[in-house]
Amino acid sequence: MEKSLILYALCGSQRKASTNRRLLEALRDSAPAGVSIRVCELIGELPIFNPDREGESTPAVVEEFAAEIRSCDGIVVACPEYAHGLPGGLKNALDWLVSRDEVPFKPVMIAHASHRGDFALEQLTEVLKTMSLRLVDEAFLRISLLGKSSETQADVIAESVESGRLLSALVKFCAAINRARA
Template sequence: MQTVRKKILAISGSTKKNSSNEAIIRFVANSLQEEADVQLFNSIDQLPHFNPDLDHEAPPAGVADFRRQIQEADGVLICTPEYVFSLPGSLKNALEWNVSTTNFSNKPVAIIVAAASGEKAMESLALILTTIEARLPEESKLLIKGVKGKINAQGEIQDAATIRQIEALTASFMRTINAANEIPTKYQM
Protein backbone atom coordinates (compact mmCIF):
# COMPACT_ATOMS: atom_id res chain seq x y z
CA MET A 1 0.00 0.00 0.00
CA GLN A 2 1.42 3.34 -1.04
CA THR A 3 1.48 6.07 1.59
CA VAL A 4 0.20 9.47 0.53
CA ARG A 5 2.72 12.22 1.20
CA LYS A 6 1.42 14.86 3.56
CA LYS A 7 1.51 18.58 2.81
CA ILE A 8 2.80 20.75 5.62
CA LEU A 9 2.74 24.53 5.51
CA ALA A 10 5.55 26.00 7.60
CA ILE A 11 5.31 29.56 8.87
CA SER A 12 8.27 31.38 10.35
CA GLY A 13 7.37 34.22 12.68
CA SER A 14 10.72 35.82 11.88
CA THR A 15 11.04 38.05 8.84
CA LYS A 16 14.84 37.85 9.03
CA LYS A 17 16.37 35.77 6.25
CA ASN A 18 18.32 32.73 7.47
CA SER A 19 16.90 33.11 10.97
CA SER A 20 17.17 30.49 13.69
CA ASN A 21 13.49 29.77 13.09
CA GLU A 22 14.07 29.05 9.40
CA ALA A 23 16.99 26.77 10.37
CA ILE A 24 14.65 24.79 12.62
CA ILE A 25 12.04 24.57 9.85
CA ARG A 26 14.72 23.30 7.44
CA PHE A 27 15.71 20.67 10.02
CA VAL A 28 12.08 19.52 10.34
CA ALA A 29 11.67 19.49 6.53
CA ASN A 30 14.80 17.36 6.14
CA SER A 31 13.67 14.92 8.83
CA LEU A 32 10.28 14.55 7.12
CA GLN A 33 11.49 14.34 3.53
CA GLU A 34 10.40 10.69 3.20
CA GLU A 35 6.81 11.29 4.27
CA ALA A 36 5.90 14.95 3.79
CA ASP A 37 6.42 17.99 1.61
CA VAL A 38 7.16 20.99 3.80
CA GLN A 39 6.50 24.32 2.08
CA LEU A 40 7.72 27.51 3.76
CA PHE A 41 5.31 30.43 3.55
CA ASN A 42 7.82 33.19 2.96
CA SER A 43 5.51 36.15 2.37
CA ILE A 44 4.43 36.82 5.94
CA ASP A 45 5.97 40.30 5.77
CA GLN A 46 4.00 41.09 2.62
CA LEU A 47 0.51 40.51 4.02
CA PRO A 48 -1.41 43.76 4.46
CA HIS A 49 -2.28 44.89 7.95
CA PHE A 50 -5.42 43.15 9.12
CA ASN A 51 -8.48 45.27 8.40
CA PRO A 52 -11.98 43.89 9.09
CA ASP A 53 -13.31 46.07 6.25
CA LEU A 54 -11.20 44.04 3.81
CA ASP A 55 -12.03 40.68 5.37
CA HIS A 56 -14.82 39.57 3.07
CA GLU A 57 -15.43 37.14 0.21
CA ALA A 58 -12.67 38.71 -1.88
CA PRO A 59 -9.83 39.58 0.52
CA PRO A 60 -6.52 41.02 -0.76
CA ALA A 61 -4.73 38.60 -3.13
CA GLY A 62 -1.89 37.81 -0.70
CA VAL A 63 -4.38 36.97 2.04
CA ALA A 64 -6.42 34.76 -0.30
CA ASP A 65 -3.25 32.88 -1.30
CA PHE A 66 -2.19 32.44 2.32
CA ARG A 67 -5.63 31.14 3.29
CA ARG A 68 -5.60 28.73 0.33
CA GLN A 69 -2.22 27.34 1.40
CA ILE A 70 -3.54 26.72 4.92
CA GLN A 71 -6.68 25.01 3.58
CA GLU A 72 -4.66 22.74 1.28
CA ALA A 73 -2.16 21.73 3.97
CA ASP A 74 -2.59 18.57 6.02
CA GLY A 75 -0.90 20.40 8.89
CA VAL A 76 0.69 23.73 9.80
CA LEU A 77 4.03 24.15 11.56
CA ILE A 78 4.69 27.53 13.16
CA CYS A 79 8.19 28.37 14.37
CA THR A 80 8.61 31.83 15.85
CA PRO A 81 10.86 34.01 17.95
CA GLU A 82 9.59 36.12 20.82
CA TYR A 83 9.65 39.92 20.44
CA VAL A 84 9.20 42.05 23.56
CA PHE A 85 7.57 39.16 25.47
CA SER A 86 5.01 38.56 22.72
CA LEU A 87 4.56 37.32 19.17
CA PRO A 88 6.15 39.15 16.26
CA GLY A 89 3.58 41.54 14.76
CA SER A 90 3.79 39.91 11.33
CA LEU A 91 2.82 36.50 12.74
CA LYS A 92 -0.05 37.90 14.80
CA ASN A 93 -1.25 39.79 11.71
CA ALA A 94 -1.16 36.60 9.60
CA LEU A 95 -3.18 34.72 12.19
CA GLU A 96 -5.69 37.57 12.49
CA TRP A 97 -6.46 37.21 8.77
CA ASN A 98 -7.77 33.71 9.60
CA VAL A 99 -9.97 34.47 12.61
CA SER A 100 -13.12 34.87 10.50
CA THR A 101 -12.48 31.59 8.66
CA THR A 102 -12.53 27.92 9.62
CA ASN A 103 -9.07 27.39 8.09
CA PHE A 104 -7.56 26.33 11.39
CA SER A 105 -10.63 24.51 12.72
CA ASN A 106 -9.40 21.03 13.64
CA LYS A 107 -6.25 21.59 11.52
CA PRO A 108 -3.24 19.76 13.00
CA VAL A 109 -0.74 22.37 14.16
CA ALA A 110 2.68 22.17 15.78
CA ILE A 111 4.35 25.19 17.34
CA ILE A 112 7.95 25.92 18.21
CA VAL A 113 8.98 29.08 19.98
CA ALA A 114 12.74 29.51 19.61
CA ALA A 115 13.94 32.54 21.51
CA ALA A 116 16.10 33.76 24.36
CA SER A 117 13.21 33.10 26.77
CA GLY A 118 9.93 32.53 24.90
CA GLU A 119 7.34 31.72 27.57
CA LYS A 120 5.07 34.67 26.81
CA ALA A 121 5.14 34.07 23.05
CA MET A 122 4.35 30.38 23.62
CA GLU A 123 1.45 31.27 25.90
CA SER A 124 0.08 33.82 23.43
CA LEU A 125 0.44 31.61 20.37
CA ALA A 126 -1.17 28.60 22.07
CA LEU A 127 -4.09 30.79 23.21
CA ILE A 128 -4.66 32.19 19.70
CA LEU A 129 -4.54 28.74 18.10
CA THR A 130 -6.89 27.28 20.70
CA THR A 131 -9.29 30.17 20.10
CA ILE A 132 -9.36 29.50 16.35
CA GLU A 133 -9.87 25.79 17.10
CA ALA A 134 -6.58 24.37 15.82
CA ARG A 135 -5.78 20.78 16.76
CA LEU A 136 -2.77 21.42 19.03
CA PRO A 137 -1.85 18.59 21.40
CA GLU A 138 0.59 19.35 24.24
CA GLU A 139 3.19 17.09 22.58
CA SER A 140 3.10 19.37 19.51
CA LYS A 141 4.38 22.40 21.46
CA LEU A 142 8.07 23.07 21.97
CA LEU A 143 9.87 25.93 23.67
CA ILE A 144 13.56 26.24 22.77
CA LYS A 145 15.21 28.67 25.18
CA GLY A 146 18.56 30.23 24.32
CA VAL A 147 18.25 29.26 20.67
CA LYS A 148 21.21 31.39 19.50
CA GLY A 149 23.59 29.14 21.44
CA LYS A 150 22.11 25.99 19.90
CA ILE A 151 22.46 26.80 16.19
CA ASN A 152 25.80 27.53 14.51
CA ALA A 153 26.60 30.18 11.90
CA GLN A 154 25.77 27.70 9.10
CA GLY A 155 22.25 27.26 10.45
CA GLU A 156 22.86 23.76 11.84
CA ILE A 157 21.43 22.70 15.19
CA GLN A 158 24.38 21.76 17.40
CA ASP A 159 22.60 20.81 20.63
CA ALA A 160 21.76 17.10 20.91
CA ALA A 161 18.97 17.66 23.45
CA THR A 162 17.31 20.21 21.15
CA ILE A 163 17.53 17.80 18.21
CA ARG A 164 15.80 15.09 20.30
CA GLN A 165 13.07 17.54 21.35
CA ILE A 166 12.43 18.61 17.75
CA GLU A 167 12.33 14.98 16.63
CA ALA A 168 9.79 14.16 19.37
CA LEU A 169 7.62 17.13 18.38
CA THR A 170 7.84 16.13 14.70
CA ALA A 171 6.76 12.56 15.51
CA SER A 172 3.80 13.85 17.55
CA PHE A 173 2.84 16.26 14.77
CA MET A 174 2.83 13.50 12.15
CA ARG A 175 0.73 11.24 14.41
CA THR A 176 -1.78 14.09 14.76
CA ILE A 177 -1.86 14.64 11.00
CA ASN A 178 -2.33 10.94 10.30
CA ALA A 179 -5.08 10.66 12.93
CA ALA A 180 -6.87 13.71 11.49
CA ASN A 181 -7.04 12.02 8.09
CA GLU A 182 -8.51 8.82 9.55
CA ILE A 183 -11.22 10.28 11.79
CA PRO A 184 -14.05 12.31 10.25
CA THR A 185 -14.51 15.66 11.93
CA LYS A 186 -17.64 17.75 12.20
CA TYR A 187 -16.31 19.72 9.20
CA GLN A 188 -15.81 16.62 7.02
CA MET A 189 -19.16 14.88 7.61
Protein backbone atom coordinates in the same frame (compact mmCIF):
# COMPACT_ATOMS: atom_id res chain seq x y z
CA MET B 1 3.56 7.63 7.90
CA GLU B 2 0.26 6.31 6.61
CA LYS B 3 -0.42 8.82 3.82
CA SER B 4 1.60 11.62 2.28
CA LEU B 5 1.26 14.75 4.37
CA ILE B 6 1.84 18.38 3.52
CA LEU B 7 2.80 20.66 6.40
CA TYR B 8 2.90 24.44 6.12
CA ALA B 9 5.42 26.22 8.34
CA LEU B 10 4.82 29.74 9.62
CA CYS B 11 7.84 31.66 10.87
CA GLY B 12 7.10 34.56 13.19
CA SER B 13 10.41 36.21 12.37
CA GLN B 14 10.75 37.74 8.95
CA ARG B 15 14.56 37.82 9.14
CA LYS B 16 16.09 35.44 6.60
CA ALA B 17 18.77 34.51 9.17
CA SER B 18 16.36 33.98 12.08
CA THR B 19 16.84 31.04 14.41
CA ASN B 20 13.17 30.13 14.06
CA ARG B 21 13.49 29.99 10.28
CA ARG B 22 16.60 27.88 10.68
CA LEU B 23 14.68 25.47 12.93
CA LEU B 24 11.80 25.25 10.44
CA GLU B 25 14.26 24.59 7.61
CA ALA B 26 15.92 21.87 9.70
CA LEU B 27 12.51 20.28 10.27
CA ARG B 28 11.81 20.50 6.55
CA ASP B 29 15.13 18.87 5.74
CA SER B 30 14.55 16.15 8.37
CA ALA B 31 11.01 15.28 7.33
CA PRO B 32 10.42 11.55 6.93
CA ALA B 33 9.45 10.03 3.61
CA GLY B 34 5.93 10.98 2.65
CA VAL B 35 6.02 14.29 4.55
CA SER B 36 6.77 17.61 2.89
CA ILE B 37 7.14 20.90 4.71
CA ARG B 38 6.75 24.21 2.90
CA VAL B 39 8.00 27.30 4.71
CA CYS B 40 5.65 30.25 4.22
CA GLU B 41 7.16 33.23 2.44
CA LEU B 42 3.98 35.34 2.44
CA ILE B 43 3.68 36.70 6.00
CA GLY B 44 5.77 39.81 5.32
CA GLU B 45 3.71 40.53 2.19
CA LEU B 46 0.32 40.56 3.90
CA PRO B 47 -1.32 43.97 4.36
CA ILE B 48 -2.38 45.01 7.84
CA PHE B 49 -5.56 43.18 8.72
CA ASN B 50 -8.71 45.21 8.18
CA PRO B 51 -12.16 43.58 8.46
CA ASP B 52 -13.40 45.96 5.76
CA ARG B 53 -11.10 44.14 3.30
CA GLU B 54 -12.55 40.68 3.92
CA GLY B 55 -14.96 38.89 1.60
CA GLU B 56 -14.98 40.20 -1.96
CA SER B 57 -12.37 42.83 -1.04
CA THR B 58 -9.82 40.33 0.26
CA PRO B 59 -6.35 41.08 -1.18
CA ALA B 60 -4.95 38.43 -3.55
CA VAL B 61 -1.95 37.72 -1.30
CA VAL B 62 -4.32 36.96 1.59
CA GLU B 63 -6.27 34.57 -0.63
CA GLU B 64 -2.98 32.91 -1.62
CA PHE B 65 -1.98 32.56 2.05
CA ALA B 66 -5.40 31.15 2.97
CA ALA B 67 -5.21 28.67 0.07
CA GLU B 68 -1.87 27.39 1.40
CA ILE B 69 -3.42 26.94 4.83
CA ARG B 70 -6.45 25.18 3.35
CA SER B 71 -4.36 22.76 1.28
CA CYS B 72 -2.02 21.65 4.07
CA ASP B 73 -2.64 18.79 6.47
CA GLY B 74 -1.06 20.58 9.42
CA ILE B 75 0.70 23.78 10.41
CA VAL B 76 4.07 24.17 12.13
CA VAL B 77 4.58 27.52 13.87
CA ALA B 78 7.89 28.89 15.13
CA CYS B 79 8.17 32.40 16.46
CA PRO B 80 10.38 34.55 18.62
CA GLU B 81 9.21 36.75 21.44
CA TYR B 82 9.25 40.50 20.78
CA ALA B 83 8.78 42.74 23.83
CA HIS B 84 7.06 39.88 25.73
CA GLY B 85 4.65 39.26 22.88
CA LEU B 86 4.01 37.74 19.49
CA PRO B 87 5.70 39.30 16.47
CA GLY B 88 3.29 41.66 14.74
CA GLY B 89 3.60 40.03 11.32
CA LEU B 90 2.63 36.59 12.62
CA LYS B 91 -0.28 37.98 14.63
CA ASN B 92 -1.43 39.91 11.54
CA ALA B 93 -1.29 36.73 9.43
CA LEU B 94 -3.36 34.87 12.01
CA ASP B 95 -5.84 37.76 12.20
CA TRP B 96 -6.50 37.39 8.45
CA LEU B 97 -7.57 33.78 9.11
CA VAL B 98 -9.84 34.34 12.13
CA SER B 99 -13.17 34.61 10.32
CA ARG B 100 -12.29 32.21 7.51
CA ASP B 101 -13.00 28.48 7.35
CA GLU B 102 -9.46 27.23 6.62
CA VAL B 103 -8.29 26.88 10.21
CA PRO B 104 -10.90 25.36 12.53
CA PHE B 105 -9.57 22.05 13.86
CA LYS B 106 -6.43 22.18 11.68
CA PRO B 107 -3.59 20.48 13.63
CA VAL B 108 -0.72 22.70 14.79
CA MET B 109 2.75 21.90 16.06
CA ILE B 110 4.76 24.57 17.85
CA ALA B 111 8.53 24.62 17.39
CA HIS B 112 10.58 27.08 19.44
CA ALA B 113 14.20 28.06 18.81
CA SER B 114 14.94 29.61 22.20
CA HIS B 115 15.46 28.76 25.84
CA ARG B 116 13.20 31.71 26.68
CA GLY B 117 10.12 33.29 25.13
CA ASP B 118 7.46 31.81 27.36
CA PHE B 119 5.30 34.95 27.14
CA ALA B 120 5.08 34.59 23.37
CA LEU B 121 4.43 30.85 23.65
CA GLU B 122 1.55 31.49 26.06
CA GLN B 123 0.08 34.16 23.77
CA LEU B 124 0.53 32.00 20.68
CA THR B 125 -1.19 29.08 22.39
CA GLU B 126 -4.09 31.30 23.46
CA VAL B 127 -4.52 32.78 19.97
CA LEU B 128 -4.39 29.38 18.25
CA LYS B 129 -6.89 27.85 20.67
CA THR B 130 -9.20 30.85 20.29
CA MET B 131 -9.08 30.31 16.52
CA SER B 132 -10.12 26.65 17.08
CA LEU B 133 -6.85 25.24 15.79
CA ARG B 134 -5.94 21.88 17.33
CA LEU B 135 -2.62 22.06 19.19
CA VAL B 136 -0.68 18.81 19.24
CA ASP B 137 1.10 19.29 22.55
CA GLU B 138 3.05 16.03 22.38
CA ALA B 139 4.83 17.32 19.27
CA PHE B 140 6.09 20.55 20.92
CA LEU B 141 9.76 21.05 20.04
CA ARG B 142 12.17 23.41 21.79
CA ILE B 143 15.74 23.62 20.53
CA SER B 144 17.85 26.45 21.93
CA LEU B 145 19.51 28.32 19.07
CA LEU B 146 19.07 31.92 20.26
CA GLY B 147 22.29 33.78 20.96
CA LYS B 148 24.53 31.13 19.44
CA SER B 149 26.91 31.64 16.54
CA SER B 150 25.90 30.26 13.17
CA GLU B 151 28.42 27.45 13.58
CA THR B 152 27.12 26.52 17.04
CA GLN B 153 23.54 26.63 15.73
CA ALA B 154 24.55 24.21 12.99
CA ASP B 155 26.12 21.91 15.61
CA VAL B 156 22.99 22.02 17.81
CA ILE B 157 20.77 21.25 14.82
CA ALA B 158 23.05 18.42 13.69
CA GLU B 159 22.96 16.93 17.21
CA SER B 160 19.17 17.26 17.26
CA VAL B 161 18.95 15.46 13.94
CA GLU B 162 21.37 12.72 15.07
CA SER B 163 19.56 12.19 18.35
CA GLY B 164 16.22 11.98 16.56
CA ARG B 165 14.62 14.95 18.36
CA LEU B 166 13.45 16.61 15.15
CA LEU B 167 12.19 13.40 13.61
CA SER B 168 10.48 12.35 16.84
CA ALA B 169 8.51 15.61 17.04
CA LEU B 170 7.48 15.32 13.38
CA VAL B 171 6.46 11.67 13.77
CA LYS B 172 4.31 12.54 16.80
CA PHE B 173 2.70 15.41 14.88
CA CYS B 174 2.02 13.30 11.79
CA ALA B 175 0.64 10.45 13.91
CA ALA B 176 -1.81 12.90 15.51
CA ILE B 177 -2.88 14.11 12.06
CA ASN B 178 -3.40 10.54 10.86
CA ARG B 179 -5.35 9.59 14.01
CA ALA B 180 -7.70 12.52 13.46
CA ARG B 181 -8.29 11.41 9.84
CA ALA B 182 -9.25 7.86 10.86
